[in-house]
Amino acid sequence: MIRILLEFLLPLVLPTIAYGLWMAYERRRQEKRGRGEKPTWRDAPFVWLGLAGVVLTAVLLFGLVLMREAGNAKGQYVPPRMAPDGTIAPAHVEPRPPGG
Numbered sequence: 879m880i881r882i883l884l885e886f887l888l889p890l891v892l893p894t895i896a897y898g899l900w901m902a903y904e905r906r907r908q909e910k911r912g913r914g915e916k917p918t919w920r921d922a923p924f925v926w927l928g929l930a931g932v933v934l935t936a937v938l939l940f941g942l943v944l945m946r947e948a949g950n951a952k953g954q955y956v957p958p959r960m961a962p963d964g965t966i967a968p969a970h971v972e973p974r975p976p977g978g
Contacts, residue, residue, distance in 0.1 A: 889938050893930040897922060 901917045908914045953973040961967050 885938065885942065886935060889935040890928075890931040892934060893927045894922075894924075897927055 901919070901922075905916045908916045953971045955971055956969060958969045959967050
């Protein structure tokens with residue numbers, strides 16, 4: 879569940895969150911000055927924010943695929959596990975068989 883949030887949902891909404899933070903900052907700045915037009919959500923560029931989120935998600939997923947393939951080039955990761963005699967066998971990477 880957390881993986882889905884981090885890999886898909888967060889990159890999709892991150893541009894909108896950043897825009898909201900900027901808008902809050904800009905509204906406070908305009909209030910201190912006492913002049914100027916304050917930004918509102920009605921004026922938000924939702925199409926561009928959505929497009930930026932889709933692009934950010936695509937770049938993140940592409941990077942994750944590249945990292946996953948690069949990690950598998952050395953061999954198969956074997957997580958730590960308990961041996962029959964009660965000791966814990968440490969994690970290691972088993973090399974790929976030749977030609978595999």
